[in-house]
Amino acid sequence: MEKLNVYAVRLLPKYEAIAPGHRACQGCAEVLAVRLVGKALGRNTVVACATGCMEIISSPLPTTSWRVPWIHVAFENAAAVASGVEAGLKVLMRKGRIPKKKINILAMGGDGGTADIGLQALSGALERGHNFTYVCYDNEAYMNTGIQRSSSTPFGAATTTSPAGKVKPGQVTWKKNMPEIAVAHNIPYVATACPSYPFDLMEKVKRAAETEGPAYVHVFSVCPTGWRLTPDLAVRAGRLAVETGIFPLYEVVEGKYKLSVEIPKLRPVEDYLKIQGRFRHLTPDLIDKIQERINKDYNKLLAKIRFSEEMS
Amino acid sequence: MPKRVGMEVSIGASEAVRLANVDAIAAYPITPQTHIVEHLSEFVANGELDAEFIPVESEHSAMSVCCGTSAAGARTFTCTSSQGLALMSEIVFIASAMQLPIVMILANRSLSGPLSIWNDHTDVMLVRDCGWIQAFGENGQEIFDLTLCAFKIAEDHRVLLPFMVNMDGFILSHVIEPIEILDQETVDSFLPVYNPLYRLDPDNPVTMGAFAMPDLYTETKKAQDERLKASLPVIEEIWEEYGKLTGRTYHPVETYKAEGAKTLFVTMGSFGETASTAVDAMREDGEPVGLCKIRLWRPFPFQAFHEAVKGVETLIVIDRATSYGGPGGPVAAEIRSALYTLDTPPKVVDFIAGLAGRDVAPGDYKAMYHRAQEKIASGDIAGYEIYGVRD
Ligand SMILES: Cc1ncc(C[n+]2csc(CCOP(=O)(O)OP(=O)(O)O)c2C)c(N)n1
Numbered sequence: 289m290e291k292l293n294v295y296a297v298r299l300l301p302k303y304e305a306i307a308p309g310h311r312a313c314q315g316c317a318e319v320l321a322v323r324l325v326g327k328a329l330g331r332n333t334v335v336a337c338a339t340g341c342m343e344i345i346s347s348p349l350p351t352t353s354w355r356v357p358w359i360h361v362a363f364e365n366a367a368a369v370a371s372g373v374e375a376g377l378k379v380l381m382r383k384g385r386i387p388k389k390k391i392n393i394l395a396m397g398g399d400g401g402t403a404d405i406g407l408q409a410l411s412g413a414l415e416r417g418h419n420f421t422y423v424c425y426d427n428e429a430y431m432n433t434g435i436q437r438s439s440s441t442p443f444g445a446a447t448t449t450s451p452a453g454k455v456k457p458g459q460v461t462w463k464k465n466m467p468e469i470a471v472a473h474n475i476p477y478v479a480t481a482c483p484s485y486p487f488d489l490m491e492k493v494k495r496a497a498e499t500e501g502p503a504y505v506h507v508f509s510v511c512p513t514g515w516r517l518t519p520d521l522a523v524r525a526g527r528l529a530v531e532t533g534i535f536p537l538y539e540v541v542e543g544k545y546k547l548s549v550e551i552p553k554l555r556p557v558e559d560y561l562k563i564q565g566r567f568r569h570l571t572p573d574l575i576d577k578i579q580e581r582i583n584k585d586y587n588k589l590l591a592k593i594r595f596s597e598e599m600s
Numbered sequence: 601m602p603k604r605v606g607m608e609v610s611i612g613a614s615e616a617v618r619l620a621n622v623d624a625i626a627a628y629p630i631t632p633q634t635h636i637v638e639h640l641s642e643f644v645a646n647g648e649l650d651a652e653f654i655p656v657e658s659e660h661s662a663m664s665v666c667c668g669t670s671a672a673g674a675r676t677f678t679c680t681s682s683q684g685l686a687l688m689s690e691i692v693f694i695a696s697a698m699q700l701p702i703v704m705i706l707a708n709r710s711l712s713g714p715l716s717i718w719n720d721h722t723d724v725m726l727v728r729d730c731g732w733i734q735a736f737g738e739n740g741q742e743i744f745d746l747t748l749c750a751f752k753i754a755e756d757h758r759v760l761l762p763f764m765v766n767m768d769g770f771i772l773s774h775v776i777e778p779i780e781i782l783d784q785e786t787v788d789s790f791l792p793v794y795n796p797l798y799r800l801d802p803d804n805p806v807t808m809g810a811f812a813m814p815d816l817y818t819e820t821k822k823a824q825d826e827r828l829k830a831s832l833p834v835i836e837e838i839w840e841e842y843g844k845l846t847g848r849t850y851h852p853v854e855t856y857k858a859e860g861a862k863t864l865f866v867t868m869g870s871f872g873e874t875a876s877t878a879v880d881a882m883r884e885d886g887e888p889v890g891l892c893k894i895r896l897w898r899p900f901p902f903q904a905f906h907e908a909v910k911g912v913e914t915l916i917v918i919d920r921a922t923s924y925g926g927p928g929g930p931v932a933a934e935i936r937s938a939l940y941t942l943d944t945p946p947k948v949v950d951f952i953a954g955l956a957g958r959d960v961a962p963g964d965y966k967a968m969y970h971r972a973q974e975k976i977a978s979g980d981i982a983g984y985e986i987y988g989v990r991d
């Protein structure tokens with residue numbers, strides 16, 4: 289096992305697009321994901337970043353953590369800015385004003401910048417077919433502004449705007465299925481990933497970048513600060529999310545679903561919920577309700593995968 | 601050889617953009633700007649212009665895409681009106697802070713509500729302090745000329761700021777006027793290919809749009825203000841150069857029959873034409889009136905304005921937007937402030953007129969002139985009067 293670890297580290301590209309010294313919290317799996325995405329894409333990359341934790345921790349004037357060209361304009365428009373960068377580089381290459389070469393265009397935003405305020409700009413960019421990769425780092429709330437709920441916050445989670453009170457059990461709505469919204473745009477590549485599965489994540493980002501046209505990768509990003517979880521459990525929590533089926537890892541290539549990590553028997557969701565302070569208040573019947581929903585959603589996904597297999 | 605042809609002003613504006621050989625256009629349709637986007641997409645579809653046309657899903661994305669194309673090093677154009685400008689306004693402010701030399705034609709239209717598609721200046725006044733260079737054209741030829749010059753000014757390394765050409769909706773955008781269209785060779789000799797100072801290039805990585813803490817924010821704002829102010833001589837220089845090429849030289853402030861005038865009307869945009877006609881008629885009646893047209897709204901040309909109004913007793917400002925509950929229309933408020941340091945400033949009478957396409961005919965200027973005399977005689981010239989309100 290020890291030897292395997294040594295081997296694994298060697299497989300990772302040495303290149304770091306984001307330098308150490310950024311200001312992310314201890315145990316932040318979101319910045320871990322950013323780092324892995326940077327490694328997967330390499331130096332021929334331009335990043336358009338939405339406002340949010342990953343912008344704030346990496347770009348305080350007059351310093352920057354970015355070794356690749358990076359642009360931040362606002363909260364809700366990373367996909368539109370990336371559209372512009374893609375179109376701009378394309379036309380300049382066509383007109384012979386800059387050398388022709390493959391440059392990866394990466395747009396990145398949090399769940400708020402993607403599933404809420406930035407959804408329209410993202411939808412427009414996916415529909416127009418720009419050749420770019422959009423990565424959503426989903427930490428299930430607006431963390432940068434102090435842990436407010438988003439449409440990506442799961443049912444039952446306490447946030448500062450969906451607090452667990454005497455009559456309400458935290459978030460009362462179910463998590464928006466953002467990858468499915470991306471799939472509905474009929475784009476060539478959609479995937480879910482999690483930095484707790486680093487090689488899977490990097491493979492997917494590489495595939496996304498190699499895809500001609502728009503690609504969307506939804507990255508489950510554990511946030512110890514917002515989830516009330518000790519930093520040492522961040523990677524573990526990501527694995528539990530996958531093992532319990534609350535965040536399954538899959539790919540949708542040209543409309544065909546494929547499971548990336550097979551889980552023969554889902555672990556009870558309680559294993560995942562109980563290590564996080566944001567779910568501390570949940571009663572057994574609420575946990576049952578969540579379990580039921582997971583079973584249903586997971587079976588729906590398996591049905592899509594079976595259907596894809598039958599079709600091919 | 602330059603030729604003078606009758607064409608819709610929106611087509612003339614599109615011709616300027618085509619001749620400027622822009623690399624990228626991102627825009628979203630809104631009346632009365634639509635004819636420009638339509639013509640530009642036609643140029644691209646026919647291969648008459650080698651550019652990326654990005655048909656965005658909103659004006660917010662239009663300006664965001666423009667930030668992306670411009671940061672990539674592409675010459676970038678967009679155009680909008682009223683609600684579109686309001687929707688994109690968040691990004692309009694960021695574009696100037698990021699020093700992206702985007703050129704935008706604003707087909708001026710009133711802001712809702714009530715909804716109105718007609719012309720006034722409520723849209724541009726919404727973004728008065730956005731840090732863009734803002735100029736007004738009076739007719740089709742001026743819109744063509746100002747648009748061509750805008751690229752050269754915006755992209756000048758001494759400037760590197762976005763440029764907004766204001767074109768009155770319908771009054772200009774939808775009328776047919778004789779416009780002299782320059783040939784490509786002349787344009788190319790005047791306007792070189794855009795040479796960005798910084799661009800998003802993996803071989804020379806830069807970080808654009810970093811955030812500032814209180815210890816640096818003020819410094820960035822001071823630098824931005826200095827940059828906009830310092831653009832004034834460059835604007836004059838480039839307008840001068842264009843004048844040598846075409847015989848049409850533009851100035852930040854222009855006057856008409858100001859010699860010997862005791863009263864000057866102050867206008868911006870297409871109202872200058874009707875005001876000139878009104879001045880002609882009133883001069884014939886022996887009234888000592890003239891006209892002062894503010895072409896450059898930002899950076900505000902204080903010195904040129906002071907010179908233009910030297911020795912004048914009264915300024916009658918035609919404002920085309922309201923500042924509800926404020927000191928007057930935005931132009932008058934600005935002018936009163938600009939005059940404050942003079943020892944013997946002219947009196948300023950402010951009329952808010954021509955809102956949402958309400959016609960202001962030569963006779964109305966005469967009426968405002970007499971009304972101004974009354975106001976001065978009564979000693980009450982504070983604030984403003986909304987002119988022509990129907991009972
Ligand atoms: C138009 C606008 N509205 C609100 C904000 C405030 N704001 C900045 S970041 C943010 C939340 C970011 O959440 P998310 O996208 O999930 O990223 P995270 O910080 O969680 O990584 C909010 C609400 C803003 N910057 N701009």
Ligand code: SF4
Pocket residue numbers: 311312313314315316317318319341345427431432510511512513514
């Ligand atoms: S708040 Fe969460 S997402 Fe933001 S830097 Fe801290 S751990 Fe990372």
Ligand SMILES: [Mg+2]
Pocket residue numbers: 398399400425426427428429430431
């Ligand atoms: Mg978030």
